[in-house]
Amino acid sequence: MIDKYNYAFLDEGSKREIRRSVLKAVAIPGYQVPFGSRELPIGRGWGTGGIQLTLSLIGPEDTLKVIDQGSDESVNAVNIKKFVKMCTDVPCTTRTQEATIIQTRHRVPEIPLTNDQILVLQVPLPEPLRVVEPQESVTKKMHAESDYAPIWLQLYESLIKYGKVTISSEYPCLVEDRYIMNPSPIPKFDNPKLHQAECLYLFGAGREKKIYAIPPHTKVVSLAFDDVPFEKESFKGKKCRLCGSTDTYLDEIFDSATGERYYQCSDTSYCKEVRSK
């Protein structure tokens, strides 16, 4: 561990501010709490919101897992793990069941999380209304007044134009019948995992300076119309080429030389575990 920096890199004042914001976020599920996002030795947009949350949460008793697009071995995940380990000395794992804190980008692990685990999501664009309204002052007012007509209209327009809602990731959801929330760029496939979950979900957007949360056992409903229900991605007829799973989120891999398409589990740790059984 590098002891030239404070434990977990951030100074205690920064951690306290983030911790205060986290508690407010948990008390008001789905509401984006503003916080003073700190500079880190990593560019904004590379997971600084998630890292700041992880650094404010982590202690010597924790075990950390970091995934990026479901993979434990991608560049972003490996570097974040190295950085946190360098300034905390906590053990890192690739097994979902062993981790107390899981920092993730773009995926919720396939193995259901338990009540003693915290899932930290890196969020690039926390504001679900940004696609319909560019001004922060206006979106804040829209949230205050539960004025969500424009986002419903966006879904309706998509339905009229393409015959289905075409949003594949960052699919908006309604939290506790009050706040529309962007569940970060997780695929629609993972949205149902947020509803009445056992674990605590924390969302950190470093560049946009927002923190929000979904406590365990919270109502999270993906937006849908009465006559057009929410549908997650379907992988009917496809299976992972490595472990044979048919009920996981699959990545499509295209071999340009042979023109073949393969599918394999996006959650690499889950895939390995299935293969080892």
Add this chain to the structure above:
Amino acid sequence: MKQLHTFDEVFDAQKVFRRLLEAMANPGRQCDIRLQSEKLFGEAPDMLALAMTLLDASVSFCAPENPVLTEQIILLTHAKSVSPEQADYLFISSGDLLPTIIETAKKGTLENPHASATCIVKIPDGQTEQQVLLSGPGVDGQTGATVPCDIMQAIGLRDAQEYEYPQGIDYIFLLPESKLLCIPRLVRMEEC
């Protein structure tokens, strides 16, 4: 030089925060901070442990009618002591003070509901306990719990304000033996 306490600002604060987060995310669950509180001093070391975890010069607090605690919190955290209606954190040592304080506590606004007060209430030992039903985010359906009477009274006072959600206040109760129990603004508590 006299050492006032052995509470570690880095590691003990982290442990207290994690217990607090667990309690806030799982309303009704009692989380222990006794080991960390014992490292502090005075008549309310558990309140000081929370103050050291959450407060600094950028937030305000009020410990009504408790000048000793006020002085200790300022000494340890440099937080600003203000009137109850302006305070970000309220440290309430006596249930008798609750009605007037809850009436005036900051409830936030519809646009900024996070700009509301967090009420830290000390529950004295030896209280009659009662069976309650909890519901809301963090609670699996409707869950039964046994809590001291003062908590039910505090929740009743909060509910009487009829805050328009997301406005409201969040409670952190400090039970005997330095146990935390949190009731955030959306969580409802009914008598069985």
